[in-house]
Amino acid sequence: MMSFLTxxxxxxxxxxxxxxxxxxxxxxxxxxVQFPSLMFLRRIPYQSVQxxxxxxWLLLVMRLxxxxxxxxxxxxxxxxxxxxxxxxxxxxEVVVLLDRSYSMGYGGKWAQAIAAAQSTINGLNxxxxxxxxxxxxxxxxxxxxxxxxxxLLAAVAGVQPGAxxxxxxxxxxLAGSILSESALPRREAVLIxxxxxxxxQGGEGVKLPExxxxxxxxxxxxxxxNLAVVPVSLQQSEFQSQQRVTVTSGAVNHTDSPQTVDxxxxxxxxxxxxxxxxxxxxxxxxxxxDPVTIADRNVRASVRLSDDAxxxxxxxxxxxxxxxPLVVVIGERSGADRNASLYLARALAVSETPRIEARVxxxxxxxxxxxxxxxxxxxxxxxxxxxxxDRLKSFVERGGGLFVAMGERASWPGSAxxxxxxxxxxxxxxxxxxxxLGALEYGHPLLEVFRGPRTGDFASxxxxxxxxxxxxxxxxxxxxxxDGQPALLERRVGTGRVLMWMSTLDTSWSDxxxxxxxxxxxxxxxxxxxxxxxxxxxxxxxxxxDPGLYPxxxxxxxxxxxxxxxxPSGQRISLDGDGPEVLELAEQGFYExxxxxxxxxxxxxxxxxxxxxxxxxTSVDPQEIVAAAxxxxxxxxxxxxxxxxxxxxxxxxxxxxxxxxxxxxxxxGAETVVANRLTV
Numbered sequence: 001m002m003s004f005l006t007x008x009x010x011x012x013x014x015x016x017x018x019x020x021x022x023x024x025x026x027x028x029x030x031x032x033v034q035f036p037s038l039m040f041l042r043r044i045p046y047q048s049v050q051x052x053x054x055x056x057w058l059l060l061v062m063r064l065x066x067x068x069x070x071x072x073x074x075x076x077x078x079x080x081x082x083x084x085x086x087x088x089x090x091x092x093e094v095v096v097l098l099d100r101s102y103s104m105g106y107g108g109k110w111a112q113a114i115a116a117a118q119s120t121i122n123g124l125n126x127x128x129x130x131x132x133x134x135x136x137x138x139x140x141x142x143x144x145x146x147x148x149x150x151x152l153l154a155a156v157a158g159v160q161p162g163a164x165x166x167x168x169x170x171x172x173x174l175a176g177s178i179l180s181e182s183a184l185p186r187r188e189a190v191l192i193x194x195x196x197x198x199x200x201q202g203g204e205g206v207k208l209p210e211x212x213x214x215x216x217x218x219x220x221x222x223x224x225x226n227l228a229v230v231p232v233s234l235q236q237s238e239f240q241s242q243q244r245v246t247v248t249s250g251a252v253n254h255t256d257s258p259q260t261v262d263x264x265x266x267x268x269x270x271x272x273x274x275x276x277x278x279x280x281x282x283x284x285x286x287x288x289x290d291p292v293t294i295a296d297r298n299v300r301a302s303v304r305l306s307d308d309a310x311x312x313x314x315x316x317x318x319x320x321x322x323x324x325p326l327v328v329v330i331g332e333r334s335g336a337d338r339n340a341s342l343y344l345a346r347a348l349a350v351s352e353t354p355r356i357e358a359r360v361x362x363x364x365x366x367x368x369x370x371x372x373x374x375x376x377x378x379x380x381x382x383x384x385x386x387x388x389x390d391r392l393k394s395f396v397e398r399g400g401g402l403f404v405a406m407g408e409r410a411s412w413p414g415s416a417x418x419x420x421x422x423x424x425x426x427x428x429x430x431x432x433x434x435x436x437l438g439a440l441e442y443g444h445p446l447l448e449v450f451r452g453p454r455t456g457d458f459a460s461x462x463x464x465x466x467x468x469x470x471x472x473x474x475x476x477x478x479x480x481x482x483d484g485q486p487a488l489l490e491r492r493v494g495t496g497r498v499l500m501w502m503s504t505l506d507t508s509w510s511d512x513x514x515x516x517x518x519x520x521x522x523x524x525x526x527x528x529x530x531x532x533x534x535x536x537x538x539x540x541x542x543x544x545x546d547p548g549l550y551p552x553x554x555x556x557x558x559x560x561x562x563x564x565x566x567x568p569s570g571q572r573i574s575l576d577g578d579g580p581e582v583l584e585l586a587e588q589g590f591y592e593x594x595x596x597x598x599x600x601x602x603x604x605x606x607x608x609x610x611x612x613x614x615x616x617x618t619s620v621d622p623q624e625i626v627a628a629a630x631x632x633x634x635x636x637x638x639x640x641x642x643x644x645x646x647x648x649x650x651x652x653x654x655x656x657x658x659x660x661x662x663x664x665x666x667x668x669g670a671e672t673v674v675a676n677r678l679t680v
Contacts, residue, residue, distance in 0.1 A: 005076035012071040016064050056678055062671040069664030073657040090185035091127035093145070095175040096120055098156060099193035099219075101136040102312040102588075103614050105161040107221035109194055114156060116192045116217045121152045131178050132156055135171035136164030137542045137611070138586075144178065163312065163541045163588040165614040166199025172206040172214075172629050180209045187212040189629075194219045197620045198613050203628045214629045216622035221309075226254045227261050228313035228615035229305050230284060234537060236323055237291065243322045244293050249303040250286030253279040254616055265289045266302040297321040298605040300590055313615035317590060317607035318537040326354045326530050329374040331363035333382040333409055341380050343513035344505045347522045354532055356523075364388055371395045375530035381407030381504055389413050397494030401529025406467045407504040420475040420489035420500045424468035427485065434462035437487055439480040444490075446499075446528045447478060449520070456517030463487075465509040467502045497529055538607040539585055545593075545606055546582045566592040568608070 004010065098117050104110050117132075124130055124147075132142040132155040143155040172189070179187040189208060193199075195218055208214060233248040253259050258280050265273045275287040298319055305314040328348060330341050341360060348356040361370055363382035371377065371391060377400065384392070389412060396402050396418055404410065406423050414422075429435045437458040442451040450456045458479070469486050471477065479488040481502075491498045503509045505522075512518050526532075539545065563575040568589025575581060575593075585591065585608040593604040 002077055002079060005078065007075055009071060009075040012074070013068060015071075016067055056675075059671060059675055059678070062667055062674065066664045066667035066671060069660045069667065073660035073664060076657045077660070078656055091125070091129070092186040092188055093129050093131075093179055093182035093184040094120065094124060094187075095131045095133055095178050095189045096152075096156075097133050097135060097171050097175055097189060097191045097193070098159065099136065099166060099191075100134050100159060100161050100164075101166040101196070101199070101614060102161050102163050102610050103166065103194055103196055103310065103617060104219070105312060106194075106226065106310040106617065107224050109219045109221045110161055112219045112221070113192050114159075116219070117156045118153060120190050120192075120217075121149055121156075124149060124152075129182070129184065131175075133171060133174055133178075134159060135167065135174075136162050137167050138164060139167075139170045139174050141174070141178075145182070161312075163586065163608075163610050165541075165611040166193065166196045168193075168199050168625060169201065169204035169206055172204075172208070172625075176206070176208045176212070176629075179212045188215060189213070190215045190217060191622075191625070192217045192219065194617065195619045195622050195625070196614065196616075197618045198616060200620045200625060206629050207631065208629050212630070214626050216626055218619075218622055220619075224309035225259060226308055226310050226313075226615065226617060227251045227259055227279065227305055228254065228310075228612055229263070229303055229316045230286065231538070231609075231612070232303055232316055232318055234318070234320065236294075239291070239293075242293050242295070244291040245320050246288060246291045247301070247303065248286055248288040249316065250284060251277055251279050251305055252284040252612075252615075253282060256281050262306045263287055264304045265292075266304060267292060268300060269302075271304075292320075294320050294322050297602055300605060300607070310615065312588060312610050313612055315588075316538070316609055316612075317588070319590075319605050319607045320537060321535065323355060325357035326351075326376070326526065326532055327357050327359070327374050328376045328378060328526055328530075329366065329370050330358055330360045331366055331377060331379045331382050332360060333380075334362050334364060336380075336382075340506060342506065343518070344378065344380060344522065347519045348526070350519065351523050353534060354527070356526065366391065371400070374400065375532075376401040376403065376526050378403045378405070378526075379410070380405050381410050383409060383411040384413065386413045393418050393493070396496035396498060399495040399531070401496055401526070401531070402498045403525060403529060404498065404500045405505045406469070406500060406502050407509065408465075408467075410467075417472075418491070418493045418498055419472075420491035420498060421469040421471040421486065423500075423502075424470060427466050427468050427483075428464075429466075430464045434464055435466065435481045435483065436463070437461060437479055438482050441476070441478045444476070444478055446490075446524050449524060450517070456520055457515070458517055458521075461510060461512040461515050461517070463503055463510040463512070465503070469500070469502055499525060499529060538609055540611055541585050541588060541608055542611070543585050543608075544582050545585060545591070564594050566594070 096117050098113060104113055121130060126147070129145045129147050130152045131144045131146070132152060134140050134142050142159070143152060146152055172191075175189040179189065187209060189212065191214060195216070228251065230250050230252055235246040235248070237244050237246070247265055249263060251261050251263060258278065260276060260278045263275045263277050264271045272292070273289045275289065277285045277287050279285045298321055301318050301320055303316045307314065330344065332340055345358055345360070348358040359370070359374075363379055364385050366377070366388055368391065377392065377395065379402070392402060402418070404412070404419060408426060410423065412419055412423070440447055440450070440458060442448055450458070463481065466481060466485065466487065469489065471486060471489060472491070475489050475491045477486045477489050479486075481487050485502070487502050489500045503512070505513060507513055565573040565575055565583050567573065568587045568591065573583060575583065583591070585606070588608055588610050591606045591608055593606070
C-alpha cells in the first residue's frame with residue numbers, strides 16, 4: 001500500500017493547473033472594430049486564437065509529469081508493508097553485540113564468543129542484513145548493516161578482548177538505534193557476553209524498538225581459579241637523606257576454595273621481591289614489601305601475581321617518584337622579632353603531603369635566586385620596597401604564588417600594584433566584642449575542605465585588630481569579618497595568584513594561630529598558591545589524561561611545542577594539530593608523554609590499569625537484561641510476532657523519493673531538448 005511520509009506536499013499538485021489556466025485566461029478574443037473603409041487594406045485571416053491553443057500536447061504532458069514527480073518526491077512516498085509482519089518469515093536486521101571486555105579473556109570464553117558470533121552470521125539468509133557492534137567500557141560499530149557474510153565474518157576474525165570493563169547500557173542503546181532505522185520486517189539483537197553483574201546498573205533507559213527481539217548468548221567457563229591483585233598502597237619516607245617507598249599489596253580470591261599465590265614486586269620490569277600469600281575462599285589478603293629507595297623520577301613499578309585463567313587482573317602498574325618539596329620563602333621585615341614567624345614556621349614543618357621546605361629571608365633582600373627556587377612567597381607583615389615589588393610582580397606573572405599578611409607594618413608601593421586591594425588603616429576591635437570571621441566562600445578550592453562538620457571552625461577565632469581594604473575590580477573575596485570588611489582576598493595576575501590576609505599570622509592581632517584550624521588553613525593556602533596537585537601513581541583504563549597538568553613535562557596547552565604520547569602497544573598518538581589535546585587511556589600498561597624537540601625534558605609516565613571490579617565474574621540473569629530491553633521477559637522464544645517498522649524507517653530504507661526526483665529532473669531535461677527541436 002502506497003503511503004506518504006509528508007503528504008502535505010501533495011498540495012503542490014494543484015500547481016499543475018497553473019500553466020493551463022494561464023493559457024486559457026490569456027487567449028486573445030476576436031474584437032470587431034468599426035472602420036470607415038477597408039478597401040485600401042490588405043485582408044489577413046485572423047489566426048491569433050488558433051496560435052494560442054495547445055498545439056504541442058507532448059511538451060505540456062512532459063512538463064506536468066516532471067512537476068508531478070518532483071512534488072511527489074517531496075512528499076516522500078513509500079510502500080507500507082504490513083503484510084510482512086509474520087514473525088517467522090521475511091528478511092531480518094540482525095545486530096551482533098560482542099562483549100570484548102577483559103573478563104572475556106578468562107579461560108576459553110573468547111573462543112566460545114567468536115564461535116557464537118560466527119554461527120549467528122552463518123545463519124543469516126541472503127535477504128538478511130547484519131551489523132557487528134563491539135563493546136566494553138566503550139562501544140564501536142565494526143560493520144553496519146551489511147549483507148555480505150564474508151565482510152561480517154572478517155569484522156570479528158581479528159578481534160581480541162581489550163582492557164575495558166563491561167557496560168551493557170551504551171551497547172544496547174546503539175543496537176536499538178540501528179534496528180529502529182531498518183525497514184526489514186524482522187529485527188533482532190544478539191547479545192554475546194558473560195553477563196557480568198558489574199556491567200548492568202538496572203534499566204539504564206534501554207528500550208529496543210517495538211517488536212524487536214533480544215537473544216542472549218551466555219558465555220561461561222567455570223571451574224577455574226581466578227585471583228586478582230589489589231591496588232597498591234604506597235608509604236613514602238626518608239632515610240639518610242634518601243627517599244624510600246614501602247609498597248603494600250595483595251590478592252583477592254574470587255573462587256570458593258582457599259588459594260596460595262606468589263606476589264612479586266617489580267621495579268623497572270625486574271622482580272626484586274616476592275611474597276607468598278594465602279587467601280581464603282572469597283576473601284583477600286595483603287602483604288608489605290621491604291622499603292625501596294627511589295632516586296629517579298617516573299620509576300615504573302608493578303605488582304604481579306602468579307598466572308591463572310584471567311591474566312589481565314594479575315598485574316597492577318604504578319609509577320613512583322621522589323617527593324619534591326614545596327619551597328616556600330618567608331619574607332620578614334628587617335629587625336623583626338625572632339618569633340614573628342614562629343607559628344607559621346611550625347605549621348609548615350608538620351606538612352607531609354607535600355613536604356614544605358620553608359626558607360626565612362628579609363623581605364627587602366629577596367634575590368632573583370630566591371624567587372627562582374620558590375613556588376610561594378609569604379610576606380609576613382613586612383614593608384616592601386619598589387625593587388622587591390617589581391621582582392615579586394614578575395614572579396607572580398610567571399606562575400608563582402604570593403601570600404601577603406597585612407599587619408600594622410606591612411606596606412606595598414603602588415607602582416607595582418598586584419595586590420587584590422589597597423590596604424587602609426587599622427581597625428581596632430580591642431574594645432567591645434572581638435571580630436569574628438564569617439561569609440566564607442566554601443565553594444573555593446582553598447576553603448572547600450572546611451565545608452563539612454569537624455573540619456575546622458573559623459568562627460571560634462577572635463580578631464582584635466585588622467586592616468581595612470578597598471578591593472580592586474575583578475578580585476574574589478573569600479572571607480569577611482563580621483562587620484563586612486574583607487578578611488581574605490584573591491587576585492589572579494598572569495598565570496599566578498595573590499592572596500591578601502588582612503590580619504597577622506601570629507598572636508599579636510588574633511588568636512587564630514592558636515586554633516586547630518590554623519595549620520590546615522595555612523597548608524591549603526600554600527598548596528593553592530603553589531598549584532600543587534597530589535601526583536597519581538596510577539590511573540584506570542577509560543580515564544582522561546591531560547598532559548598539560550604534568551609540570552615535569554613542560555607541556556603547556558597552546559604552546560608551539562609538539563606533544564606525542566606512546567601507548568603500551570607502541571602506538572604514537574599526536575596531541576597537537578588535528579589530534580586530541582587530552583588522551584583517553586585505552587590500554588593496560590605504561591603510557592609515555594614526550595615533548596618533541598626538547599630532549600632535555602624528562603618524559604611523563606602514566607600507569608594504566610584495568611578496572612579490577614571486572615575480575616569479579618559473578619553473573620546477572622540474562623532475562624533481567626532482556627526484560628529491560630524488550631519491556632517483557634524472555635528472549636526470542638518468548639517474543640510475540642514482530643511488529644512492522646515505523647513509517648519513517650520504511651521510507652528511509654526504500655528511498656523512493658530519490659528515484660522520483662531523479663526521474664523528474666531527467667524529464668525536465670528531455671522536455672528542454674524536445675522544445676528546442678520544435679522551435680527550430
